[in-house]
Amino acid sequence: MVTIHHFMVLSAVLFFIGVFGVLFRRNLIVIFMSIELMLNAVNLSFVTFARYTQSMDGHVVAFFVMALAAAEAAIGLAILVMIFRNRATVQADDLSLMRD
Amino acid sequence: MNNYLWLIPFSPLAGAVLNGLLAVSFSRSERTVSERLVSFIGCLAPFVSFVTAVGLFLHLRALPESERVVTQTIFPWLVSGDLHVDFALMVDTLSMVMVLVVTGVGTVIHFYSIGYMAKDKGFARYFAYLNLFMFSMLVLVTAKSMPVLFIGWEGVGLCSYLLIGFWYEDIKNAAAGKKAFVVNRIGDFAFLIGIFVVFVATSRIGHPTLDFVELRELVSGHPGALVGTATLAAILFFIGATGKSAQIPLYVWLPDAMAGPTPVSALIHAATMVTAGVYMVARLSYLYLESPVAMAVVAAVGAVTALFAATIGLCQKDIKKVLAYSTVSQLGYMFAAVGVGAYAAGMFHLVTHAFFKACLFLGAGSVIHAMGGEQDMFKMGALGKVMKRTSVTFLVASLAIAGVPPLAAFFSKDEILWSVFSSGIGPAWLPGLLWAVLFVGAGVTAFYVFRAVFLTFYGERRYTDEAAHHLHESPPIMTVPLIILAAGSVVAGLVGVPAVLGGPNWFHHYLQPAIGPIAPPGGELGSHAAGFGVHGEAHASSVSSAAELILMTLSVIIAVVGIALAHRFYIRKTARPGQLAQQFKGLYHLVYNKYFVDEAYEKTIVRPGYAISDRLFFGVIDARVIDGIVNGVGVFTRVFGSAVRLFQTGVVRTYALFFLFGLIFLIYKLID
Amino acid sequence: MELVVFYTLAGFSVVGALLMVTRKSPLAGALALVVSMAALAGLFAMLHAEFVFILQILLYAGAIMVLIIFTIMLLNLSPKELKERPVGKVKGLIIFAATVAGFLGFLRVLLMLPEGVPYVAPTFGNIEEVGALMLSSYMFPFEVISVLLLVAIVGIVVLAKKSI
Numbered sequence: 001m002v003t004i005h006h007f008m009v010l011s012a013v014l015f016f017i018g019v020f021g022v023l024f025r026r027n028l029i030v031i032f033m034s035i036e037l038m039l040n041a042v043n044l045s046f047v048t049f050a051r052y053t054q055s056m057d058g059h060v061v062a063f064f065v066m067a068l069a070a071a072e073a074a075i076g077l078a079i080l081v082m083i084f085r086n087r088a089t090v091q092a093d094d095l096s097l098m099r100d
Numbered sequence: 101m102n103n104y105l106w107l108i109p110f111s112p113l114a115g116a117v118l119n120g121l122l123a124v125s126f127s128r129s130e131r132t133v134s135e136r137l138v139s140f141i142g143c144l145a146p147f148v149s150f151v152t153a154v155g156l157f158l159h160l161r162a163l164p165e166s167e168r169v170v171t172q173t174i175f176p177w178l179v180s181g182d183l184h185v186d187f188a189l190m191v192d193t194l195s196m197v198m199v200l201v202v203t204g205v206g207t208v209i210h211f212y213s214i215g216y217m218a219k220d221k222g223f224a225r226y227f228a229y230l231n232l233f234m235f236s237m238l239v240l241v242t243a244k245s246m247p248v249l250f251i252g253w254e255g256v257g258l259c260s261y262l263l264i265g266f267w268y269e270d271i272k273n274a275a276a277g278k279k280a281f282v283v284n285r286i287g288d289f290a291f292l293i294g295i296f297v298v299f300v301a302t303s304r305i306g307h308p309t310l311d312f313v314e315l316r317e318l319v320s321g322h323p324g325a326l327v328g329t330a331t332l333a334a335i336l337f338f339i340g341a342t343g344k345s346a347q348i349p350l351y352v353w354l355p356d357a358m359a360g361p362t363p364v365s366a367l368i369h370a371a372t373m374v375t376a377g378v379y380m381v382a383r384l385s386y387l388y389l390e391s392p393v394a395m396a397v398v399a400a401v402g403a404v405t406a407l408f409a410a411t412i413g414l415c416q417k418d419i420k421k422v423l424a425y426s427t428v429s430q431l432g433y434m435f436a437a438v439g440v441g442a443y444a445a446g447m448f449h450l451v452t453h454a455f456f457k458a459c460l461f462l463g464a465g466s467v468i469h470a471m472g473g474e475q476d477m478f479k480m481g482a483l484g485k486v487m488k489r490t491s492v493t494f495l496v497a498s499l500a501i502a503g504v505p506p507l508a509a510f511f512s513k514d515e516i517l518w519s520v521f522s523s524g525i526g527p528a529w530l531p532g533l534l535w536a537v538l539f540v541g542a543g544v545t546a547f548y549v550f551r552a553v554f555l556t557f558y559g560e561r562r563y564t565d566e567a568a569h570h571l572h573e574s575p576p577i578m579t580v581p582l583i584i585l586a587a588g589s590v591v592a593g594l595v596g597v598p599a600v601l602g603g604p605n606w607f608h609h610y611l612q613p614a615i616g617p618i619a620p621p622g623g624e625l626g627s628h629a630a631g632f633g634v635h636g637e638a639h640a641s642s643v644s645s646a647a648e649l650i651l652m653t654l655s656v657i658i659a660v661v662g663i664a665l666a667h668r669f670y671i672r673k674t675a676r677p678g679q680l681a682q683q684f685k686g687l688y689h690l691v692y693n694k695y696f697v698d699e700a701y702e703k704t705i706v707r708p709g710y711a712i713s714d715r716l717f718f719g720v721i722d723a724r725v726i727d728g729i730v731n732g733v734g735v736f737t738r739v740f741g742s743a744v745r746l747f748q749t750g751v752v753r754t755y756a757l758f759f760l761f762g763l764i765f766l767i768y769k770l771i772d
Numbered sequence: 773m774e775l776v777v778f779y780t781l782a783g784f785s786v787v788g789a790l791l792m793v794t795r796k797s798p799l800a801g802a803l804a805l806v807v808s809m810a811a812l813a814g815l816f817a818m819l820h821a822e823f824v825f826i827l828q829i830l831l832y833a834g835a836i837m838v839l840i841i842f843t844i845m846l847l848n849l850s851p852k853e854l855k856e857r858p859v860g861k862v863k864g865l866i867i868f869a870a871t872v873a874g875f876l877g878f879l880r881v882l883l884m885l886p887e888g889v890p891y892v893a894p895t896f897g898n899i900e901e902v903g904a905l906m907l908s909s910y911m912f913p914f915e916v917i918s919v920l921l922l923v924a925i926v927g928i929v930v931l932a933k934k935s936i
Contacts, residue, residue, distance in 0.1 A: 001889055002778045007819070008882050010782050014789055014808075016875045021793040023757050023867045026856040029798040029844060031753075033805050036836065037789055040812055043824070051819045054890050059897060060905050062824050066831050067917050071924035073836045077843045078931040084847055092753050093857060760870050767877035 007048040014041035028080055028090045032073075039069050105156065105172040105189050108149045108199060109242060112234035115145025119231060123224035133224045139214045142227030146210050146234050150203035157196055165613055168193050169313075171244060178247065182308040183299070190244035190312065194614035197447060198241040198379055201454045205371045206234055208581045212462055213363040215577035216469060226266060226361070233259035237372050241379060245311040246295050249380070253291065253344065256373045257284040263368065264360040273359040280353040287343020287350050294336030298387075301329035312383060319386045330387055334394035337384065338401075341377025346428045347405045347435060352698055354428055358420040362465030365420060370427050370461050371454035378434045378450050382443045385615045389441065396526045399439025403520070403537045406432030408695075410544040414551070415692040418475045419464045422552045426501070427457060429541060433516050436538060440531070442519030443615045444608040448596045449516055451607075452508035455592050456500040459585035460549075463494035466574040466582065467556060471567055477555040479564075484557035486571050489579040491557040493586035498553050500589040502546035503659045508593035513542060514655050515596065518648050535651075542655060546662025554670040778818065784811035796854060798844050802837060809833045820897040 014037060021034030043062045050058025084090055118141050126133040160168045173188040191199065210230065217226050236259055240252025258281075265277025295310065302308045307318055319330075341347065346354040346369075357369050368374070381388060381398065388395050406429045413425035430453050437446030468475055470487060484491035500507040503514065521535040563571075573579065596607035669676050681688040690696070747754075788808025792801040813828040859867070895901060906914050 002774050002818070003887060003889060004885050005882060006778060006782075007815070008885065009879070010785065010815075012875055012878045012882070013786055016871050016878075017786070017789045017793055019760060019874065020867065020871045023753060023760065023871070024859060024864065025793065026753070026859075027798060027854065029840070029847075030793070030801055033792055033798070033801060033840060036832075036840075037792065037805065037808070040809060040832065043828075044812060044815060047816055047819050047821045047824055050821070051892065051896075052890060054892055054896070056896070056901050056905050057909075059821055059824050059902050060910050062821075063827060063902065063906070064910075064913055064917055066827055067921065070831055070836055071921055073839055074928050075924055075931070077839060078928045081843065081846065082931060090847065090849065090853070091856060093751055095752070097750065757867060757870065760874060764870060764874045764877055767874065767881065771877065771880050 004048060004052045008045060011041045011045040011048065014038075014044070026092045028083070028092055031092060032076055032080065036069065036073065039065060103172070104152050105170055105191060105242070106174060107152045108156075108203070109189070109235050109238035111148040111152070112145045112231040112238065115141050116228050116231035116235060119224050119228035123222070123228050126224065132221075135214075135218065135223050138224045138227050142231055143207065143210045143214065145231050146203055146207040149234065149238065150200075150207050153196075153199045153203045156191055157200060160191070160193065160196055168196075168613060171313075173244075182303060183310075185245050185247050185310055187248055188244035188311075189239075189242040189248075191242055192614045193610050193612075194379075194382055194447070195241050197451060197611065198375075199238065201375075201451055202234070202237050202241060202372050205454050205458050205585070206237075206367060208584055209363050209367045209371075209458060209462070212366075212465075212578050212581040213361075215575050216363050216465055217361060222266065226263075229259055229262045229266070230364070230367070233263065233368060233373070237376070240376055244313065245309075246298065247310055249383075250288075250291065250295065253340070253376065253380075254288060256368070256376065257281060257288065257344070260284070260357070260368050260373055263364040264357045266360055266364070276353075276356040276359040280357050283350050283353040284343045287340040290336045290343075291340025294333045294340065297329055297333040297336060301333070315384075316386050319390060330390035331393050334384070334388050334391050335397060337380060338377075338394065338398050341380055341435075342401065345374045345377030345431050345435070347377070347401055347432060348408065351405065351409070351428050352701060355421050355424045355694070358418070358424050362420065362461055362468060365424070366458045366461035366465070369424065370457035374427060374431055375434070375450045375454070378431065378438060378446055381435070381438045382447055382615060385438075385441075385443050388438075389616060392525070395439050395441065396530065397439075399436050399520070399523075399525060399534060400530075402432045402435025402437075402439050403534045403541075404432070405429065406436060407537050407541040407544070408432075410541045410548065411691055412694050413548040414544065415688065417478055419467065419477050419480075419552055419556060420461075420475055422477075422548060423457070423460055423464060426460075426545070426549065429545060430457065430501070433513060433538060433541070436520055436534060437516040440520050440523035440525045440534075442516065442523070444596075444611045445512065445515040445519045447611060448607050449509070449512035452500070452512040452589070452592050455585050455588035456497040456507075456509060459493055459497035459582060459589055460501070462578070462582055462585065463490050463497065466490040466578055469574055469578070470571050471563065472570045474563070474567065477552060479562055479567075480556045481559050481563065482557070482561040483563075483571075487557075487573045489573060490582060493579075493582040494557065495553060496586040497589050498549045501549050502663060503542055503655055504663075505656060506590075506593065508589050508591070510656070511593035511596050514652050517542070517655060518651055521651060522644060522647070539654070539658065543658040543662045546659045547666050550663045550666035551670055554666060559671050559674065774818075778815070781811045781814045781818070784808065785815070796856075798849070798854075799841065802841050802844060806833055806837050809837065820892055822897045823899040823902045824897070 018034045018036075018038035018041060021037065022031050025031055025034070043065055046058040046062045046065070048058075050056060050062075080090070083095070087094065089095075119138055122133050122138060122141075156170065160170065169190060169192040171188060171190045173186045175187050176184075177187040178185040210227075213226065213230065217223055220226065233256060236252050236255025238252070240249055240256060243249035243252060261277045261281040263277075264280050265274045268274045268277070298315070299308060299310055302310075302315070302318060305318065305322065307314070309315060309318065339350075343350040354369055354374070358365055388398070409425045409428035409432065413422050413429065416422045416425065430449070434446045434449050434453070437443070437449060466487065467480070467483060467490060470483075470490075471480065474480070496507070500509045503510045505511075517535060517538055520538060521531055523531050525531055525534075596605055693699075747758075785808045788804045788806075788811065791804035792808065795801040795804065809828065809832050813825050813833065816825040816828055
């Protein structure tokens with residue numbers, strides 16, 4: 001029998017893989033995709049809870065999350081493209097204007 | 101009258117504030133402040149206090165003897181744990197005497213000052229300080245608890261400093277003021293420790309208090325309970341008194357204090373501030389009675405100081421210095437009295453001394469004023485022909501201090517001598533020894549004071565012609581106070597005519613309820629108090645009466661001898677003193693230079709103290725430690741800042757990592 | 773039986789995620805992520821979330837990932853540009869440790885969850901039910917999301933223009 005724990009552990013694993021990706025990789029695109037992975041993990045956890053508490057709220061929230069992710073993806077990628085146009089780089093470490 | 105008690109100290113305070121404001125507001129402008137206005141304020145204030153005091157006195161007389169106390173709480177002051185001290189005033193018969201002396205003599209001297217300080221640049225400032233002094237002194241004598249007394253105690257020290265260094269533009273005056281303040285401070289430090297000791301001791305009994313009324317009840321109720329701490333506290337307080345009242349070893353500031361205006365010397369350094377120590381011992385009589393050791397110390401120091409200072413006064417040239425040492429000496433008499441338990445005798449002498457010493461000082465001031473500032477007696481002489489009133493009043497006051505009956509000091513000094521002789525203090529030989537010291541001192545007193553009289557007012561004229569132009573009797577505003585004080589010197593003694601001469605000795609009787617432990621109803625006093633015969637002993641045995649009369653006669657004889665000797669040396673055979681000085685060159689040199697006490701202090705205390713301050717406190721602690729800390733704060737901030745700056749990488753990923761740290765922290769927090 | 777399905781789908785999901793995080797080429801990573809998301813969609817189906825399942829495939833795997841792949845192709849990064857400066861060993865270790873610590877902490881929390889598989893009605897996860905909920909208690913967020921999408925569109929248009 002698949003219990004809530006199975007799903008939640010999976011969600012955690014996916015989430016922290018995403019965290020690792022954000023922190024470890026320097027390529028902006030990969031960072032971005034890791035963020036998407038994190039959002040997915042959270043979605044999974046919401047839906048899991050919805051199932052195991054028999055309430056539909058989780059689904060609704062998951063829907064909103066997805067809509068948000070879509071909007072955020074669009075804008076984020078647009079910014080990424082602009083950065084590449086201006087600075088010819090997609091390495092996160094090169095963008096350190098905040099240092100000084 | 102309960103409501104008006106506060107008026108006594110606060111009226112002069114108001115006067116001080118008003119005159120102070122006048123002084124400050126006129127200090128920058130070209131116009132001088134109106135002397136009439138300042139005099140009016142400055143003399144009205146203490147006069148109001150005097151009138152209130154008289155009213156209070158009458159009120160007290162109407163009360164039955166055991167209830168002659170009036171108190172008033174101004175506001176609650178210190179409340180902290182066990183310590184509860186209100187700013188409260190109290191007048192019982194003891195403080196009543198002091199208040200009358202301070203306000204009465206004080207008012208007279210204020211009037212005198214109008215003439216003496218006329219045309220002085222700092223006229224308003226003078227009266228402001230003088231009124232401030234009155235306030236402090238009155239707080240001191242009407243205080244209901246030790247901390248309030250200490251406020252007055254410090255306040256008079258401050259005003260003494262301000263007034264001694266009044267003409268501060270001359271550095272010597274400022275130095276004298278500084279010396280007075282610093283030496284006083286040493287005594288004050290001991291006094292403060294004494295207060296702490298009392299508080300701790302009373303806490304240990306379970307009834308922590310610093311209030312005089314409560315302390316008296318506490319000590320009376322537990323005779324013998326506080327002996328150890330009583331000795332310690334009593335001696336500490338007495339050290340404070342040696343500072344304030346110029347006894348050995350802290351008397352050195354008083355002769356220097358003559359740098360101030362003469363009315364200041366009269367008021368502060370003769371009649372009032374210096375007597376604060378005597379008042380304090382009388383106020384804490386019950387404490388001293390618990391410690392025979394402390395009492396012996398007080399009496400011995402007092403007696404030795406009396407003789408010591410009198411001998412220095414013998415050789416002084418400056419008229420004010422003679423009077424200064426005389427004051428130190430007379431204070432020694434007062435302390436000898438209270439040391440043996442004769443509190444009433446000591447206070448009596450305090451009162452009579454106020455009259456004749458103030459009169460002497462003001463007379464000297466009159467002379468100095470007329471001589472255009474000259475203070476060397478060897479440049480005077482035969483002034484009695486020109487300054488009739490001054491010389492007569494000065495003569496009367498001198499007769500009084502010498503102890504010629506029936507003038508005031510005869511009765512008071514004699515009572516002291518008798519009390520010392522017949523006291524039960526210390527080992528059997530001590531009373532006799534102390535009496536002998538004081539007796540010789542009385543002779544020396546008569547001698548030096550009449551030396552001053554003859555040198556100044558009689559004999560040959562030694563002043564220059566140009567001084568003669570300036571010479572005139574002082575205006576009435578100065579001579580009337582002289583007359584008043586001289587009259588006081590004559591009659592003040594009558595309040596204390598002792599029983600052996602058939603008098604009622606009102607004074608002794610009046611002070612009785614305020615002194616010593618409270619007698620339990622109908623019971624026996626503690627052994628100490630009874631031993632010292634504090635409470636109206638009727639030792640009317642014929643043996644002691646005869647002894648008293650004999651001693652009295654001896655005192656008169658030695659006074660006359662002293663006067664005659666002075667007459668011989670300074671009127672008839674004027675070469676004699678010079679010859680004697682040559683013969684005993686070494687001794688004369690020693691005494692003339694005040695036994696080199698100041699020089700000894702300078703070498704052993706002042707210079708090392710200065711060296712330590714400069715090298716240790718300034719060089720090391722101030723320059724290195726404190727500056728190091730302050731600079732260190734700056735350095736630390738800089739270093740810390742550089743360290744923290746490493747967090748600001750500007751790289752977003754690093755910030756994300758910190759996000760994660762925070763998240764982990766939260767997770768683990770939530771788990772628990 | 774159910775367990776087998778679960779583990780298969782979970783396996784695909786995790787492997788895809790790992791691949792995405794480790795590949796140097798973003799394109800490879802993106803494709804791996806697509807696989808992962810598809811697996812996730814299957815998992816949603818297992819959870820009786822029909823609507824979310826459809827959405828996952830349509831939106832995420834279908835739209836968002838396609839957008840990302842478009843961008844990757846647009847940027848056309850050469851291998852030189854793709855070269856990342858290596859993360860220091862120390863830093864890497866810290867990051868790894870922090871990640872693991874977080875994960876373990878999370879597991880601790882998970883232990884507090886109750887056991888048991890409650891029964892769900894056949895209509896659970898219906899689009900009808902989702903719609904009903906959205907238009908009643910989640911009305912406000914629904915409207916706000918609409919505005920947000922509008923704002924996003926406007927923003928992108930502005931960003932993408934060469935001159936405003």
